[in-house]
Amino acid sequence: MTVTETLNEGLKRGYELTITASAIAAKVDSAIAEVAPQVRMPGFRPGKVPSNLIRKMHGEALRREAIQQAVNDAVNGLMTEKAIRPAMQPTLDLDGGANEGEDLKVSVSLEVLPDVPDSDVDGISLERLTVEATDADIDAAVERLAEQQKSFEDAPAKHKAKTGDLVVMDYAGSVDGVAFDGGTGEGMEIELGSGRLIPGFEDGLVGVKTGDEKTVKVTFPDDYPAENLAGKAAEFAVKVTAVRQPKTVVIDDTLATNLGLESLDQLKTILKDQVEAELNGLTRTYLKRKLLDHLAAAHSFEVPPSMVDAEFQQIWQQVAAEASDEDKASMEAERGDYGRIAERRVRLGLLLSDIGQKNGVQVSQQEMNRLVAQEASRFRGQEREVQKYFAENAMAAAQLRAPLFEEKVVDFLLGKAKITDRAVTRAELEAAIESEDETPLGAGAPGHVHGPDCDDDHGHDHGAKPAKKAAAKKAVQAEEAAPVAEEAAAAPTKKAPAKKKAAEAVAEAAVEEAPAKKAAPKKKAAAK
Structure with a gap:
C-alpha cells in the first residue's frame, strides 16, 4: 500500500491510499481457502470442492468482502502509522478495484483532534454560594406535601x-x-x-x-x-x-403514617435531606458554571468543525422541538449564537478530556458496571441484551462513560481550586443562576387530547404557553461542556435515574417548587 497526503490544512487531513491488485487478490485467495471446508456442492465430498469452482460461484461476494477488509486494514494502518486521532468517522471514497488486476484507490478525508494546550489547574479562584436549609424551608416542603395529599x-x-x-x-x-x-x-x-x-x-x-x-x-x-x-x-x-x-389536611403524625412513615419527625428528616440535596445541586450548578467560564476564558484553540456541527445539530434539534411557534419564527436569526454555543461546548469538552487524561482521572470498571446496570434497568426483560451491547460496542460504552468522566474531571478541578464560601438566601442563589440565563423556563407544550382536559400522564399544560425563548434558555442553562470520551468524541447519553424508596420519592415531590419558580438546571444541555 502506498500513502499520499493530499491535504494538511488546520485540523483537516486528506490522504490517498493505493491498495494493489495483488494485495486484493491475496485477500480473495485467503477468503476462498477459509470458506472452502464449509462449501457443499453436488458431486464433491465436503471440503473437497475445487477453489476455481468456489471462485466462480462466490468470487464476486468474496471479492467485495476482501475489498472491505483491505480498506479497513489500510485505514487502520494509516491511523497507526501517522498517529492520527480522528475527531469524527473519516469519509472514504473508493475508486477502482472492482475487477481483477485493478488497483484500488481510497481517498480518506477527516478532521483530527487538536493538540490541547496545557492547563494550569492549580489555584483557580472561585466563589461558592451556599444556602442553609432552614426550618421554614422544611415547613414549606411539608405544607406542599400536605397539599398534594388533600x-x-x-x-x-x-x-x-x-x-x-x-x-x-x-x-x-x-x-x-x-x-x-x-x-x-x-x-x-x-x-x-x-x-x-x-x-x-x-x-x-x-x-x-x-x-x-x-x-x-x-x-x-x-x-x-x-x-x-x-x-x-x-x-x-x-x-x-x-x-x-x-378537606383540611392536618399536619401531624397521621399525615406521615399515611405515607408509610413512622412519624412527622421522620417525614421532616426525609424532606430536609431532599431540600439540602436540591440546594446543594443549585450550589454546584453555579460553581461549575463559574469554573467552566474560567476555563473558556483562559483557553482558545482550534476545534474540529465536524464536531462543532454535530453539537450544533443536537442543540438546534432540542431548541426546535421545545420552542413555541413564536420562537420558531425568530430562530434563524439566532443560528449564529447557537453555533458559538456549540463551539464553546466542544472546546470545553476537549479541554476537560485532556485535563482528565493528563491527571489520571478515570472511570473505574465498577463505576462503568453501575452505569451499564442503570441503563439496562430502563429496558425490562432486555437487561442482558443491553449489557452485551455495551460490552461489544466500544463507542456506545464511551458515550455512556463520557458524562461521568466529565463530572469527575470537574470534581478534580474543584478539589484544586481556591474556593471561598458566601452564605446567601435561596432567592439570591436562584437569582445568581438566572442572571446568566436570558429568560425563565416556560410551561410545557400542549398535549394531544382533544377534549377540554389534558391527560396528566402526558405532562402537558394547556393553560399556559411557553415563555419566550424557553427552549433556548433550557439549551444553555446547564453550562456544561460537550461530553467527550477519554479517547474519542462521544455524544451525550441520558442516564437512567437511580431508584428511590417509595416514601423518599413521595417526599421528594413535595420539595420541588412549581415550574415557574424552579431554577435548578437539568443536565445534558448545551453550554452558554
Missing part, C-alpha cells in the same frame, strides 16, 4: 363551585355545531384553578352547582396539536354531576 368531600347542594373545589362533569364538545373526535367524556374530575383545561374552560365552571347544565365557550390554542381544532372556537355542553370541597 382529599375532597361533597359540598352542600346549593354550594357554588369556586377555585380549589373539585367539579365532576360529563361533557360533549362541538365546533360549528359538529361534534369532534375525543370531545366527549363522562365523570371527569377537575380541580378549578389547576390549569389543566383549555384556557377559559375552568373559569367557565366557577359558580356552577351540582345538577347544573351549562354551555362553556372556549377557543383552542393556536398551537394545539390537532390541526383541525387549533385556533377554533368550540362549545362544550357540560352537566355537573358533583361539586366537592377540599
Whole structure:
C-alpha cells in the first residue's frame, strides 16, 4: 500500500491510499481457502470442492468482502502509522478495484483532534454560594406535601363551585355545531384553578352547582396539536354531576403514617435531606458554571468543525422541538449564537478530556458496571441484551462513560481550586443562576387530547404557553461542556435515574417548587 497526503490544512487531513491488485487478490485467495471446508456442492465430498469452482460461484461476494477488509486494514494502518486521532468517522471514497488486476484507490478525508494546550489547574479562584436549609424551608416542603395529599368531600347542594373545589362533569364538545373526535367524556374530575383545561374552560365552571347544565365557550390554542381544532372556537355542553370541597389536611403524625412513615419527625428528616440535596445541586450548578467560564476564558484553540456541527445539530434539534411557534419564527436569526454555543461546548469538552487524561482521572470498571446496570434497568426483560451491547460496542460504552468522566474531571478541578464560601438566601442563589440565563423556563407544550382536559400522564399544560425563548434558555442553562470520551468524541447519553424508596420519592415531590419558580438546571444541555 502506498500513502499520499493530499491535504494538511488546520485540523483537516486528506490522504490517498493505493491498495494493489495483488494485495486484493491475496485477500480473495485467503477468503476462498477459509470458506472452502464449509462449501457443499453436488458431486464433491465436503471440503473437497475445487477453489476455481468456489471462485466462480462466490468470487464476486468474496471479492467485495476482501475489498472491505483491505480498506479497513489500510485505514487502520494509516491511523497507526501517522498517529492520527480522528475527531469524527473519516469519509472514504473508493475508486477502482472492482475487477481483477485493478488497483484500488481510497481517498480518506477527516478532521483530527487538536493538540490541547496545557492547563494550569492549580489555584483557580472561585466563589461558592451556599444556602442553609432552614426550618421554614422544611415547613414549606411539608405544607406542599400536605397539599398534594388533600382529599375532597361533597359540598352542600346549593354550594357554588369556586377555585380549589373539585367539579365532576360529563361533557360533549362541538365546533360549528359538529361534534369532534375525543370531545366527549363522562365523570371527569377537575380541580378549578389547576390549569389543566383549555384556557377559559375552568373559569367557565366557577359558580356552577351540582345538577347544573351549562354551555362553556372556549377557543383552542393556536398551537394545539390537532390541526383541525387549533385556533377554533368550540362549545362544550357540560352537566355537573358533583361539586366537592377540599378537606383540611392536618399536619401531624397521621399525615406521615399515611405515607408509610413512622412519624412527622421522620417525614421532616426525609424532606430536609431532599431540600439540602436540591440546594446543594443549585450550589454546584453555579460553581461549575463559574469554573467552566474560567476555563473558556483562559483557553482558545482550534476545534474540529465536524464536531462543532454535530453539537450544533443536537442543540438546534432540542431548541426546535421545545420552542413555541413564536420562537420558531425568530430562530434563524439566532443560528449564529447557537453555533458559538456549540463551539464553546466542544472546546470545553476537549479541554476537560485532556485535563482528565493528563491527571489520571478515570472511570473505574465498577463505576462503568453501575452505569451499564442503570441503563439496562430502563429496558425490562432486555437487561442482558443491553449489557452485551455495551460490552461489544466500544463507542456506545464511551458515550455512556463520557458524562461521568466529565463530572469527575470537574470534581478534580474543584478539589484544586481556591474556593471561598458566601452564605446567601435561596432567592439570591436562584437569582445568581438566572442572571446568566436570558429568560425563565416556560410551561410545557400542549398535549394531544382533544377534549377540554389534558391527560396528566402526558405532562402537558394547556393553560399556559411557553415563555419566550424557553427552549433556548433550557439549551444553555446547564453550562456544561460537550461530553467527550477519554479517547474519542462521544455524544451525550441520558442516564437512567437511580431508584428511590417509595416514601423518599413521595417526599421528594413535595420539595420541588412549581415550574415557574424552579431554577435548578437539568443536565445534558448545551453550554452558554
